[in-house]
Amino acid sequence: MNARGISVFYGATSRKNAISEVRPPVGSYVAVAEFALLRTVRLLDLSSLRGLAVNGFSRFDPEYLLRYERSSFIKNLSRKLVMPVVPELEEANYLLTQAIADYLSTSERYDLDGILFSSAQKPKENIDPSVRNIILFHKSSGVLxxxxxxxxxxxxxxxxxxxxxxxxxxxxxxxxxxxxxxxxLSSKKNREDILELRLDGIEIHKIEGVDYSTSEKTVTHYLTEGRTKEVISHAKSGYSDDEF
Structure with a gap:
């Protein structure tokens, strides 16, 4: 969500989510720190955008098509914003999310502090609304x-x-x-302190193993009867290459 050189705060509402988001290899150590919010923050919940629907309009109403296109665009955009990206493609595939996050962070109309979204690494826990990832924009990520x-x-x-x-x-x-x-002395405007690190809420986790949640799809195998292909030699047919 952040362009190169612009820092933001990446967090999660659970320790398991925070650990899974850094994709640690087995045998490594992950430090997890707890932060407290110093004030109420205003967040855009991307998971709520997936349930957008057009109600109160007839399908034959021209306004319905306009609203349907908008809702479909927002739902597809929210889905792409949380899609996992392999490290090799991060530079190119994150340009869209960086542009959207930059617009939302600077928009005075929405006055947002950050974005709340479901974890792509823990899909089975997404049914729990309390398990979310959070991003606080640069302006709202100051730590006391x-x-x-x-x-x-x-x-x-x-x-x-x-x-x-x-x-x-x-x-x-x-x-x-x-x-x-x-x-x-500097003309640079200081960021507001939004977060406070809790020194008694730091844990170090050793990664003992990784569990994968999968969905299986069996590959169907069809065995067809063999057919003998007749090979015709045009050299014996009496036809020239052009005629054949």
């Missing part, structure tokens, strides 16, 4: 204290016990500032 450089934290990934180290990540922070914070 993300620009501060004075707060320090101590991070330990392993713990030591009787000369044996084991994986036990932890973060230690303090509300005090160890260094003065210098403000840089």
């Amino acid at each position: 204290n993300a620009d501060r450089r004075c707060r320090e934290a101590s991070v330990d990934m392993y713990q030591q016990d009787d000369d044996i180290s084991y994986f036990a990540p932890e973060i230690t922070t303090t509300p005090e500032d160890f260094r003065r914070e210098y403000k840089v």
